[in-house]
Amino acid sequence: xxxxxxxxxxxxxxxxxxxxxxxxxxxxxxxxxxxxxxxxxxxxxxxxxxxxxxxxxxxxxxxxxxxxxxxxxxxxxxxxxxxxxxxxxxxxxxxxxxxxxxxxxxxxxxxxxxxxxxxxxxxxxxxxxxxxxxxxxxxxxxxxxxxxxxxxxxxxxxxxxxxxxxxxxxxxxxxxxxxxxxxxxxxxxxxxxxxxxxxxxxxxxxxxxxxxxxxxxxxxxxxxxxxxxxxxxxxxxxxxxxxxxxxxxxxxxxxxxxxxxxxxxxxxxxxxxxxxxxxxxxxxxxxxxxxxxxxxxxxxxxxxxxxxxxxxxxxxxxxxxxxxxxxxxxxxxxxxxxxxxxxxxxxxxxxxxxxxxxxxxxxxxxxxxxxxxxxxxxxxxxxxxxxxxxxxxxxxxxxxxxxxxxxxxxxxxxxxxxxxxxxxxxxxxxxxxxxxxxxxxxxxxxxxxxxxxxxxxxxxxxxxxxxxxxxxxxxxxxxxxxxxxxxxxxxxxxxxxxxxxxxxxxxxxxxxxxxxxxxxxxxxxx
Numbered sequence: 001x002x003x004x005x006x007x008x009x010x011x012x013x014x015x016x017x018x019x020x021x022x023x024x025x026x027x028x029x030x031x032x033x034x035x036x037x038x039x040x041x042x043x044x045x046x047x048x049x050x051x052x053x054x055x056x057x058x059x060x061x062x063x064x065x066x067x068x069x070x071x072x073x074x075x076x077x078x079x080x081x082x083x084x085x086x087x088x089x090x091x092x093x094x095x096x097x098x099x100x101x102x103x104x105x106x107x108x109x110x111x112x113x114x115x116x117x118x119x120x121x122x123x124x125x126x127x128x129x130x131x132x133x134x135x136x137x138x139x140x141x142x143x144x145x146x147x148x149x150x151x152x153x154x155x156x157x158x159x160x161x162x163x164x165x166x167x168x169x170x171x172x173x174x175x176x177x178x179x180x181x182x183x184x185x186x187x188x189x190x191x192x193x194x195x196x197x198x199x200x201x202x203x204x205x206x207x208x209x210x211x212x213x214x215x216x217x218x219x220x221x222x223x224x225x226x227x228x229x230x231x232x233x234x235x236x237x238x239x240x241x242x243x244x245x246x247x248x249x250x251x252x253x254x255x256x257x258x259x260x261x262x263x264x265x266x267x268x269x270x271x272x273x274x275x276x277x278x279x280x281x282x283x284x285x286x287x288x289x290x291x292x293x294x295x296x297x298x299x300x301x302x303x304x305x306x307x308x309x310x311x312x313x314x315x316x317x318x319x320x321x322x323x324x325x326x327x328x329x330x331x332x333x334x335x336x337x338x339x340x341x342x343x344x345x346x347x348x349x350x351x352x353x354x355x356x357x358x359x360x361x362x363x364x365x366x367x368x369x370x371x372x373x374x375x376x377x378x379x380x381x382x383x384x385x386x387x388x389x390x391x392x393x394x395x396x397x398x399x400x401x402x403x404x405x406x407x408x409x410x411x412x413x414x415x416x417x418x419x420x421x422x423x424x425x426x427x428x429x430x431x432x433x434x435x436x437x438x439x440x441x442x443x444x445x446x447x448x449x450x451x452x453x454x455x456x457x458x459x460x461x462x463x464x465x466x467x468x469x470x471x472x473x474x475x476x477x478x479x480x481x482x483x484x485x486x487x488x489x490x491x492x493x494x495x496x497x498x499x500x501x502x503x504x505x506x507x508x509x510x511x512x513x514x515x516x517x518x519x520x521x522x523x524x525x526x
Contacts, residue, residue, distance in 0.1 A: 003048045003057060005073050012045045015057055019066035020434050022488050027390055027435035030525060053426045069429040081113055081337040082309075083252040089206040091115045093294060098122040098301075105136055108305070109340040112137065112182070113333070116203055117306035123186060125300050130186035130327045133303050138335020141180055143173065144236045151185065151326035158233045160261060164320035169202040169287055169312035170259040173330075174229040177240040179257065180330035183308040187298035189325040196318030199304065200295045204256030204312045207286045208245045212253075214286075218279035223247050225276050228264040229257070239264070244283065246309075255309045258287065287312065298326070307333060345524045348431040349517055352397070356513045359403040367464055367504045372513075375399055377503035378496070379519075380511045385499075390435035391492050393523045395499050396516050397432075398440050400424040421445070433525045435489070442484070442493035443500060444472055449484045450497060451475035462504060 003010050016039055017032075019025070025032055046060040055068045079086035094111035101108050101120055111118040123129060131148060134140045140147050154162040161167060173179050191197035212219040223245045230239040246255030266276060286292070293314075298304065306313065308330070318324055360372030367374065379396035387395070401424025425441035447465070450457040452475040461469065469475075476484065484490055 003045055003055065005050065005055060005070060008074060010073065012043050012059060013039065015045070015066060015068070016043055016059055016064070018068075019064070021066060022435065023064075024066075025433075027433055030433060053422065067434075069426055071426075072429065080248065080252070080254075082333065083248050083254045084205050084209065085252060086114060087205055087310075088115050089203055089209070093201070093296070094118045096120055098124070101136065106340065106343045109137065109336050109343070112305060112307060112336055113340065116205070116311045117201060117304065119296075120303040120305065122301050123303040125186075125188045127188075128327065130184050130303060130329050133186065133305070134182075134184050134329050134331045137182055137184075137305060138331045138339060141330040141332055143176065143180065143330060144231075144238065148327055148329045151328055152324060153320045159231075164196075164318045164322070164324075166317040167315045168260070169200065169204075169293070169314040170261065171204075171257050171312060172259075172308050173231075174242075174257045174259045174262050175231045175238040175240050177242070179240070179255075179309060181307060181309050181333040182305065182331040182336060183313070183328065184303060184305050184331065185298070185313075185326045185328045186303040187300055187326050189323050190297070190299050191318045191322035191324035195322040196316045197322065197324045198295055198297045198316045200293050200314040200316075201306065202287050202293050202312040202314070203310065204258060204287070205253050205310050207283065207292055207312075208253050208256055210286050210292075211245075211283050215279070215282055218282045219245065221275050221279040222283055225266070225268075225272070227257075227266060229259060229262040230264050231262055244280070256312065257309075258283075258312055309333070345431075346521060348524065349520045352400070352520065353513055353517070355400065355403055364399075364504075367462065368506045369504055371399060371402060373506075373510060374503050376513065376516075377505065377508055377510045378499040379516055380509070381499040381502055382496070383511070383519075385495075387495065388435075389519050389523050390433065391439060391495065392516070392519050393432065393436045394439040394443075394492065395496050396520070397424065397428055397436070398443050398496055398500060400427060401440075419444075431524055433523065435492075436523055438487070438489035439492040439496045442487060442489060443496045445476075445484055446490075446493040446497035447500075448473055448476045449481060449490075450494065452477070452481050461501065465501070 002012065003015060017036060020030065024034060040061055042061060044060045045057055047058040049056045050070065053070055055070055055073060057066045057068070059066070094107065094115055094117070096108055096118060098120055099122070108118045108120070120133065123133060128148060131140055151161055153164055157163050171179065172183055208219070211222070223243050225243055226241040227244055228239055228241045232238070242257050244256065244258055245253060246257065248254045266273060268276070356372040356375070360375070361370050364371040364374045369377065375396055375398065378398060379392050382392045382395035399420060401420030401422070404423065404427045421441050421444040425437040428440060429437045447469060451469065458466070458475070487493070
């Protein structure tokens with residue numbers, strides 16, 4: 001049996017493999033606690049319930065129950081950062097000032113991944129500053145040129161880059177495996193106006209996509225023919241054999257490796273050589289189209305950062321007596337993608353901070369504190385009790401459903417159950433693990449549970465809480481008590497409920513939201 005959610009049909013093994021309950025996944029890291037061979041060979045869906053926000057699945061033969069946020073099940077696959085998926089062609093070069101980059105790297109990292117490059121202006125022209133810039137994009141990658149290389153005219157150059165000759169659009173280090181994926185070029189001294197030395201970029205992914213559209217046969221030849229690239233000097237002998245257009249297993253463009261200076265003779269039968277050179281020439285013609293090339297002049301303080309597996313860089317010839325001097329280094333895209341993901345993980349915390357400062361400043365359903373103060377007090381109590389980060393976060397966020405749900409807290413006080421526990425848990429589930437969201441989901445049920453199992457509990461509730469208890473279903477019956485007690489996070493929900501009940505004192509010492517930011521950032525779902 002499978003489970004269907006809208007247009008999507010999911011097999012039982014996929015659902016069970018992606019269960020995130022505490023039996024199946026570590027609450028902190030999200031890493032699986034089982035192997036695929038540990039699942040029953042005859043795994044099947046015994047029952048499934050879709051309430052519009054959550055899908056609950058019961059599996060046979062072992063009776064395991066998994067709960068999934070509906071939005072999570074329907075989410076599209078994330079684009080592969082290293083392929084053409086999600087890339088923007090022809091969008092130009094994003095330009096940012098050095099102070100803006102240092103204040104917030106998000107725009108620069110995003111531009112590098114989506115558009116292929118970014119130009120930072122006003123970078124200090126001190127020696128080796130390019131290494132500091134590179135650390136803003138990940139980690140410096142050391143090569144045979146060292147951690148840093150000088151781009152200037154040398155007396156006995158080992159590379160044409162160290163002359164004044166024109167350099168056609170190319171990939172750097174195509175003879176390395178893997179090729180450096182991020183390149184930085186920091187201008188310390190520019191050649192005088194009129195002496196040449198202008199820079200250029202060509203989007204190799206866009207050129208390859210045009211080749212695929214205009215001449216599919218040529219595209220197939222270049223994607224299927226390994227070319228050997230080699231670099232040798234007295235201390236180095238590097239080579240790598242890869243196609244000019246690298247594809248992933250689904251046929252998406254993942255890499256362009258184009259450098260005629262480093263290409264070695266292709267050894268193949270006559271017919272293959274003829275086909276290759278015809279395709280090679282066609283591709284080179286596309287790369288040379290003026291409308292694909294972006295030309296610009298680097299001035300002192302400019303630092304160009306680009307994806308070396310995508311963007312082909314070039315320069316015009318310049319007078320060798322001109323004092324043109326760039327410093328460069330390499331980094332890698334996986335660190336760029338990692339840093340961007342971490343920065344974006346902090347965005348939900350900013351959203352929550354705004355919520356606490358905005359809607360959270362309103363009255364809290366007839367109590368003597370605001371909604372935000374109530375939640376901050378609950379988290380303060382949880383922290384004082386030594387609760388783990390996930391439960392402190394749950395205490396802090398337990399009532400966000402009043403502020404984000406379709407039915408407001410005011411509606412609850414008017415007699416309509418707004419199911420804020422479920423609404424809040426579902427809203428938070430985009431960012432937080434079940435160790436945070438399930439106690440939130442169960443904290444109203446915990447009030448009903450405690451009313452049923454502790455004779456004096458009802459008498460300790462505030463008048464407003466007694467009123468909402470009636471709207472929310474009143475004390476649990478025996479069957480509901482048993483079902484609640486069987487929930488994986490029942491104990492955490494009960495603890496949260498007690499802090500919730502106590503967090504209504506306008507005179508109580510209360511931590512502010514900034515104090516809990518690190519807690520939220522630590523427990524965000526990876």
